[in-house]
Amino acid sequence: MQPQLLNIEILMDIWERTIGSTPARQQFEIWAVDHSLRIIKESILVTARKNLSTKLSQDACIRFATGVMNAKTQRAIKYHGGRDERRRRRFFVEFGLRNKR
Numbered sequence: 398m399q400p401q402l403l404n405i406e407i408l409m410d411i412w413e414r415t416i417g418s419t420p421a422r423q424q425f426e427i428w429a430v431d432h433s434l435r436i437i438k439e440s441i442l443v444t445a446r447k448n449l450s451t452k453l454s455q456d457a458c459i460r461f462a463t464g465v466m467n468a469k470t471q472r473a474i475k476y477h478g479g480r481d482e483r484r485r486r487r488f489f490v491e492f493g494l495r496n497k498r
Contacts, residue, residue, distance in 0.1 A: 404434050411438060415445035420459050432466045436473065440465040 405425045412419045428437050444462040447453065453461060 405429060408434070408437055408441065412441050415441065416448055416458055418455060420455065424459060428463070428466060432470050433473075436466055436469045440469060 405422065408425055409419045409422065425437075432440075440462045443465050444453075444458050447461060448458055
């Protein structure tokens with residue numbers, strides 16, 4: 398199994414254990430194109446905490462998690478010199494994917 402596929406499986410498992418029913422695998426693949434795996438994981442955990450205090454629908458959880466990821470990625474690019482952005486671009490080269498931005 399390719400490392401990226403394994404990472405997506407792990408992220409889906411984290412979502413299922415902390416929030417509940419997982420979104421489609423395609424959603425995780427879309428997130429992996431735009432965000433580092435660390436940011437995706439952290440955003441899932443933030444969403445899980447939010448879901449505990451305010452019961453969100455699955456669609457709301459997905460939108461909330463996406464918003465957290467976008468904010469964290471922009472912050473990383475601004476304050477860390479784009480380190481996560483460079484790591485994301487390296488991922489595209491390593492796995493032969495096209496940047497969809």
